[in-house]
Amino acid sequence: MAREQLSGAYNWNGFADREQLAVALAGHVAARLTKAISERGTALLAVSGGTTPAKFFAALSKTPIAWDKVTVTLVDERFVPASSPRSNAGLVAANLLQNAAAAAHFVPLYHEAASIEDAALSDNEALTSLPWPLDAVVLGMGGDGHTASFFPDADDLPRLLDPSSQRIVLPVHAASAGEPRLTLSMARIIAAGFIALHIEGAEKRSAFEDAMAPGKRKPIRAVIDAAPRTVEVFWAP
Numbered sequence: 001m002a003r004e005q006l007s008g009a010y011n012w013n014g015f016a017d018r019e020q021l022a023v024a025l026a027g028h029v030a031a032r033l034t035k036a037i038s039e040r041g042t043a044l045l046a047v048s049g050g051t052t053p054a055k056f057f058a059a060l061s062k063t064p065i066a067w068d069k070v071t072v073t074l075v076d077e078r079f080v081p082a083s084s085p086r087s088n089a090g091l092v093a094a095n096l097l098q099n100a101a102a103a104a105h106f107v108p109l110y111h112e113a114a115s116i117e118d119a120a121l122s123d124n125e126a127l128t129s130l131p132w133p134l135d136a137v138v139l140g141m142g143g144d145g146h147t148a149s150f151f152p153d154a155d156d157l158p159r160l161l162d163p164s165s166q167r168i169v170l171p172v173h174a175a176s177a178g179e180p181r182l183t184l185s186m187a188r189i190i191a192a193g194f195i196a197l198h199i200e201g202a203e204k205r206s207a208f209e210d211a212m213a214p215g216k217r218k219p220i221r222a223v224i225d226a227a228p229r230t231v232e233v234f235w236a237p
């Protein structure tokens with residue numbers, strides 16, 4: 001593993017291939033969950049969706065920890081039911097909540113509602129009882145520099161990126177997002193004990209480097225700048 005600091009408040013963890021990355025990231029997350037369970041009897045993890053996390057989910061699902069004491073939720077979700085191929089909950093059910101991790105308690109963000117605003121409000125209420133703060137959050141990133149559902153073209157982006165928001169879940173409308181979204185607030189993400197960004201491929205690497213260039217204000221940069229602790233970036237070609 002090549003480890004280097006490129007700039008700003010993050011560490012770059014580079015791997016020779018995606019399998020090695022998956023195993024290493026699963027090890028870091030499992031260690032955080034185990035520590036939380038031993039310190040407070042419970043652990044809270046938020047994971048991203050999209051196409052990148054499947055290998056990491058598979059590795060984490062086989063890690064022998066006290067999964068019955070772990071609550072898993074999503075960093076963000078598309079406003080689609082779990083049966084949709086675009087559902088992040090569907091991805092988590094098929095790849096993470098398997099093997100040893102089948103014992104984990106999963107709290108989805110999607111449920112039927114008249115509007116995305118209504119769904120976000122009832123998620124906000126339902127998620128209040130989770131054991132905050134997150135012990136670990138694993139973010140993804142799109143080629144446009146979005147992370148969670150903080151899309152660069154989202155309506156009211158400053159509200160989404162408000163690090164002092166009192167909201168847990170926010171609704172998102174962005175033309176580039178495909179469908180309305182639900183996202184954890186910036187405040188809940190950056191309060192996590194361990195913040196990882198998982199990206200793969202040369203295009204994502206250059207999108208990340210571009211987002212971190214001086215003067216750029218891409219959402220991923222806003223998260224890294226607002227986080228009170230170093231963000232661990234996990235990358236493989």
Ligand SMILES: O=C1O[C@H](COP(=O)(O)O)[C@@H](O)[C@H](O)[C@H]1O
Pocket residue numbers: 048049050051052053075076077078088139140141142143147148149
């Ligand atoms: O829309 C989303 O995209 C990002 C990145 O997804 P990927 O397919 O490029 O890996 C993801 O982190 C987010 O959870 C998802 O909703």
